[in-house]
Amino acid sequence: MYSKITVRTCILTLYLIYTLTYLTYGGFSGPLKPMTFSIFEGEEKSNQIIFQFKSDAPNVKFQLSGETDDTFYIHPDGILYYSGILDREKKAVHKLQVEVLDAGGRRIEGPVPITIEIKDINDNRPIFLQKNYNGSVRQGSRPGKPFMYVNATDQDDPATPHAKLFYRIAVQLPKINNVMYFQINNQTGGISLTLEGSKELDPFKNAHYDLVVSVMDMGGQSENSFSDTGSVNIVVEENIWKAPGLVTIKENSTEPHPLPITQVQWNEPGAHYSLVEKEKLLRFPFSIDDNGTIYVTQPLDREEKESYVFYAAAKEDNGQLLAKPLEIHVEVEDINDNPPICPASETIFEVQENEKIGSNIGVFYAYDMDQNGTLNSFLQYKIVDQSPLFPSNDLFLIQPVDGIIQLAKTSLRKQDTPQYHLKVQVSDRAFTTICDVTINVIDINDQIPIFEKNDYGNLTIDENIAVGTTILTIQATDADEPFTGSSKILYTFTNEDFDGKLVIDTDPITNAGYVKINKPLDFEKMPVYNLIIKAENPEPLVQNVRYNESSYAKFILMVSDVNEAPVFSQALYQAQISENAEINTKLITINATDPEGEAISYSLSGDTRGWLRIDGVTGEIFTMRSLDRETEKYYQVKVIATEKGGSHLTSSVYFHLALLDVNDNPPRLVKDYTGLFFCYPLSKPGSLIIEATDDDQQPAWGPRFDFSLGNTKLQNDWEISKINGSHAKVSIKHTNFEEKVYEVSVKINDGGKPPLENTVSFPVTMCKCASDGWCYQEPDSFSGMPTVAMAVGTFLVTFLVIGECHFLDPDVIALSPRSSVGLELTPASICH
Numbered sequence: 076m077y078s079k080i081t082v083r084t085c086i087l088t089l090y091l092i093y094t095l096t097y098l099t100y101g102g103f104s105g106p107l108k109p110m111t112f113s114i115f116e117g118e119e120k121s122n123q124i125i126f127q128f129k130s131d132a133p134n135v136k137f138q139l140s141g142e143t144d145d146t147f148y149i150h151p152d153g154i155l156y157y158s159g160i161l162d163r164e165k166k167a168v169h170k171l172q173v174e175v176l177d178a179g180g181r182r183i184e185g186p187v188p189i190t191i192e193i194k195d196i197n198d199n200r201p202i203f204l205q206k207n208y209n210g211s212v213r214q215g216s217r218p219g220k221p222f223m224y225v226n227a228t229d230q231d232d233p234a235t236p237h238a239k240l241f242y243r244i245a246v247q248l249p250k251i252n253n254v255m256y257f258q259i260n261n262q263t264g265g266i267s268l269t270l271e272g273s274k275e276l277d278p279f280k281n282a283h284y285d286l287v288v289s290v291m292d293m294g295g296q297s298e299n300s301f302s303d304t305g306s307v308n309i310v311v312e313e314n315i316w317k318a319p320g321l322v323t324i325k326e327n328s329t330e331p332h333p334l335p336i337t338q339v340q341w342n343e344p345g346a347h348y349s350l351v352e353k354e355k356l357l358r359f360p361f362s363i364d365d366n367g368t369i370y371v372t373q374p375l376d377r378e379e380k381e382s383y384v385f386y387a388a389a390k391e392d393n394g395q396l397l398a399k400p401l402e403i404h405v406e407v408e409d410i411n412d413n414p415p416i417c418p419a420s421e422t423i424f425e426v427q428e429n430e431k432i433g434s435n436i437g438v439f440y441a442y443d444m445d446q447n448g449t450l451n452s453f454l455q456y457k458i459v460d461q462s463p464l465f466p467s468n469d470l471f472l473i474q475p476v477d478g479i480i481q482l483a484k485t486s487l488r489k490q491d492t493p494q495y496h497l498k499v500q501v502s503d504r505a506f507t508t509i510c511d512v513t514i515n516v517i518d519i520n521d522q523i524p525i526f527e528k529n530d531y532g533n534l535t536i537d538e539n540i541a542v543g544t545t546i547l548t549i550q551a552t553d554a555d556e557p558f559t560g561s562s563k564i565l566y567t568f569t570n571e572d573f574d575g576k577l578v579i580d581t582d583p584i585t586n587a588g589y590v591k592i593n594k595p596l597d598f599e600k601m602p603v604y605n606l607i608i609k610a611e612n613p614e615p616l617v618q619n620v621r622y623n624e625s626s627y628a629k630f631i632l633m634v635s636d637v638n639e640a641p642v643f644s645q646a647l648y649q650a651q652i653s654e655n656a657e658i659n660t661k662l663i664t665i666n667a668t669d670p671e672g673e674a675i676s677y678s679l680s681g682d683t684r685g686w687l688r689i690d691g692v693t694g695e696i697f698t699m700r701s702l703d704r705e706t707e708k709y710y711q712v713k714v715i716a717t718e719k720g721g722s723h724l725t726s727s728v729y730f731h732l733a734l735l736d737v738n739d740n741p742p743r744l745v746k747d748y749t750g751l752f753f754c755y756p757l758s759k760p761g762s763l764i765i766e767a768t769d770d771d772q773q774p775a776w777g778p779r780f781d782f783s784l785g786n787t788k789l790q791n792d793w794e795i796s797k798i799n800g801s802h803a804k805v806s807i808k809h810t811n812f813e814e815k816v817y818e819v820s821v822k823i824n825d826g827g828k829p830p831l832e833n834t835v836s837f838p839v840t841m842c843k844c845a846s847d848g849w850c851y852q853e854p855d856s857f858s859g860m861p862t863v864a865m866a867v868g869t870f871l872v873t874f875l876v877i878g879e880c881h882f883l884d885p886d887v888i889a890l891s892p893r894s895s896v897g898l899e900l901t902p903a904s905i906c907h
């Protein structure tokens with residue numbers, strides 16, 4: 076032991092000589108004061124220097140005490156060092172004291188506290204507290220809610236990632252269709268169901284699952300993580316959180332409430348139960364207790380509500396639902412607790428006085444609030460009283476089940492007894508109700524309506540009388556009982572051949588009849604109406620009584636003529652004609668007639684272009700000038716018809732003339748193509764696009780122009796190709812053009828009937844462009860320039876556009892007619 080220390084001291088001395096200078100300059104030395112040092116744990120070290128303390132006094136000696144653990148030492152010169160293994164997990168902090176002694180061994184400085192903190196390195200692997208875990212889960216448990224935990228520990232410093240654990244499920248057995256039923260919280264180790272697990276786990280299909288779980292330190296994020304695995308056996312248990320079946324409760328129960336009716340139960344104890352209404356009710360007569368027992372809190376009434384649906388919910392302490400609430404169905408069972416109810420305070424029937432025995436008078440219905448189709452609402456009828464008892468008792472009978480009331484003994488006479496009162500007993504076997512029934516004996520229809528007079532004479536009315544006017548009041552009387560179908564009178568015309576121009580309304584109280592105009596009269600169509608009116612009852616007459624002449628009346632309606640304006644044979648006249656129709660072509664004949672037969676003369680109004688004339692006598696319309704569809708596609712004028720004699724009344728009607736197109740316009744370019752140019756000298760062939768148009772009506776599928784060069788000389792330099800019906804491409808065939816203006820002429824044919832052709836031309840300039848793609852050359856330096864003044868303006872625009880793509884390809888220019896000034900170019904289309 077002694078020799079070992081000596082050797083160590085020797086080596087240390089050498090070491091010190093070597094390092095002292097370094098320490099002095101490196102800052103790892105200083106006067107004695109309280110200090111804290113942090114040192115990584117780990118491998119065995121020998122004589123690892125921590126610090127050198129210095130003292131100003133001469134001949135001093137440093138001394139160390141405290142938790143040195145045979146590891147920390149101080150050299151008398153003040154060098155603090157350690158030898159051996161530091162293990163944070165064994166001891167994380169060492170508290171030491173250092174003091175300075177003089178030669179005599181007396182303390183002259185300190186003791187001063189020195190703290191050594193051992194810093195962690197990841198030198199411990201996580202270990203599951205158990206190698207095997209057993210757990211169980213209920214079918215249908217909420218996804219994400221842990222039903223068990225696995226737990227591992229790591230000895231490393233929990234404040235460092237060395238002890239930050241990361242859990243995962245490595246394997247699930249069995250695993251069907253690669254679906255994970257379980258998940259683990261990567262930090263807490265809590266195992267729960269996945270959404271699929273919550274839906275699909277079924278103890279009757281498979282009740283056992285094995286998981287291999289792994290845990291890693293360094294948060295699972297490092298290649299150097301340590302890991303451990305454990306196995307978890309899980310038993311799937313049946314879900315007892317199930318809706319109970321239909322609950323039936325007898326209504327109007329006399330038992331003490333609340334009354335338990337059913338129960339729900341969560342899979343584990345400790346759930347908080349509550350009921351949730353499905354529909355909003357005025358009162359909700361149910362409750363649930365901590366054990367999941369559901370109660371009805373008061374007697375129910377089936378007649379108020381015959382069934383209830385609500386939910387029972389189970390919640391965690393924090394109020395979160397543990398699972399989907401269960402639907403509870405309650406049906407209220409009927410008891411016979413409602414008496415029969417009369418249909419009205421008094422039910423009235425009528426019977427004719429000559430009714431035969433056994434005939435039906437009516438059906439009496441009472442009803443019962445108790446459940447339909449059960450004995451509780453099955454009613455039986457019986458007549459228990461009749462008043463008066465004249466001419467005898469039991470004049471009526473009622474069928475016990477159907478409620479049909481019949482005449483039982485003899486025919487009735489209104490003169491003797493106009494009214495009977497019956498008491499009908501209705502019973503449902505528990506309750507009995509008495510209802511009042513009145514039977515009125517009514518007169519029979521044995522009197523016919525009789526007119527006060529049979530001839531209402533002649534009546535003259537203007538044909539233009541307003542619809543709805545009453546023109547005559549008639550009257551018949553009926554001696555039957557008033558305000559019955561036997562005395563009410565309906566008036567009808569027996570001759571129906573006048574188109575419903577007249578109607579007759581009956582006053583319900585006086586039976587007076589009002590003859591009214593129902594449709595406009597027309598003297599010219601029907602000047603005289605010979606009318607015969609019949610008076611009838613809605614009820615049939617009794618046998619042996621018939622309507623006779625006294626029920627009929629006649630009257631003559633004479634319509635007097637009123638002068639009316641002429642009437643056209645049509646509400647609107649239309650014709651169509653080619654725009655190139657010859658002058659004096661007949662278009663149409665207008666026909667108007669005067670109801671009074673006066674002669675008619677015709678004239679036109681609104682013929683703004685003076686295109687038409689009308690024959691005043693025949694109504695024929697002719698063209699008077701040449702027409703032009705491009706001016707008016709639809710031409711509208713008014714035709715006026717005037718009575719020649721009489722009061723010269725007039726009427727007017729529209730005449731529409733549609734003009735059909737004729738190919739009478741030659742094709743042309745859509746615009747003036749000016750200021751077109753290519754940079755000279757040309758580097759490669761280019762092209763430009765022109766568009767043609769035509770003022771004639773174009774077919775729906777668009778124009779069909781054909782393009783060709785205007786003369787054969789051009790063919791050496793130019794080429795034209797049709798793009799489609801309206802557009803053509805003009806290309807240069809080579810690059811050997813001179814620096815001048817070329818006039819390009821193009822022939823356009825519209826392919827119409829007959830085809831029209833037009834030759835158009837436009838200038839194209841070969842211009843020496845500057846290096847920036849702009850052409851500064853004076854336009855008038857060109858020979859053959861058509862309009863010098865104009866060209867200046869156009870060139871400016873053109874140059875701008877060319878400048879845009881000069882360095883890409885200045886030779887290809889696309890022209891579009893859309894721009895009113897000159898060219899509208901898109902770089903993509905120019906610089907292909």
Ligand SMILES: *[C@@H]1O[C@H](CO)[C@@H](O)[C@H](O)[C@H]1NC(C)=O
Nearest residue numbers: 205206207208209210308310
């Ligand atoms: C888990 O259950 C098995 C039997 O299923 C049993 O042998 C084992 O001891 C249980 N383990 C624990 C940790 O309870």
Ligand SMILES: *[C@@H]1O[C@H](CO)[C@@H](O)[C@H](O)[C@H]1NC(C)=O
Nearest residue numbers: 204224225226227228263264
């Ligand atoms: C895991 O085990 C440690 C040590 O026994 C304990 O402190 C901790 O609470 C446990 N964690 C869980 C989630 O059970």
Ligand SMILES: *[C@@H]1O[C@H](CO)[C@@H](O)[C@H](O)[C@H]1NC(C)=O
Nearest residue numbers: 241259260261262294295296
């Ligand atoms: C750990 O779980 C959380 C949610 O619990 C998740 O957001 C995170 O991505 C998981 N970490 C890794 C590395 O899977």
Ligand SMILES: *[C@@H]1O[C@H](CO)[C@@H](O)[C@H](O)[C@H]1NC(C)=O
Nearest residue numbers: 335363364365366367368369
């Ligand atoms: C719940 O059940 C327990 C055990 O059956 C019983 O002791 C307790 O009284 C019940 N609680 C209620 C509110 O009924």
Ligand SMILES: *[C@@H]1O[C@H](CO)[C@@H](O)[C@H](O)[C@H]1NC(C)=O
Nearest residue numbers: 327375376377378411412413
């Ligand atoms: C309950 O029954 C009694 C007789 O059985 C009846 O008088 C009472 O009206 C009933 N109550 C309801 C609410 O139906």
Ligand SMILES: *[C@@H]1O[C@H](CO)[C@@H](O)[C@H](O)[C@H]1NC(C)=O
Nearest residue numbers: 442443444445446447448452
């Ligand atoms: C009971 O039955 C009658 C006739 O069959 C019907 O008119 C009535 O609406 C029913 N009442 C109920 C509540 O179903």
Ligand SMILES: *[C@@H]1O[C@H](CO)[C@@H](O)[C@H](O)[C@H]1NC(C)=O
Nearest residue numbers: 531532533534603631632633
């Ligand atoms: C009614 O007119 C007819 C002919 O239209 C005539 O014979 C008769 O005398 C006229 N009667 C009266 C009352 O004017």
Ligand SMILES: *[C@@H]1O[C@H](CO)[C@@H](O)[C@H](O)[C@H]1NC(C)=O
Nearest residue numbers: 522523621622623624625626
């Ligand atoms: C029509 O019959 C009634 C009695 O029903 C009678 O008073 C009247 O005179 C009869 N009229 C004619 C024209 O026969």
Ligand SMILES: *[C@@H]1O[C@H](CO)[C@@H](O)[C@H](O)[C@H]1NC(C)=O
Nearest residue numbers: 643644664665666667668693
């Ligand atoms: C005009 O119309 C009337 C009746 O609508 C007809 O009788 C007459 O013959 C027509 N005249 C011509 C010229 O068509």
Ligand SMILES: *[C@@H]1O[C@H](CO)[C@@H](O)[C@H](O)[C@H]1NC(C)=O
Nearest residue numbers: 764777798799800801802803
């Ligand atoms: C004809 O071609 C031109 C140029 O390609 C194009 O802009 C136009 O839409 C085309 N017209 C039809 C009707 O296709």
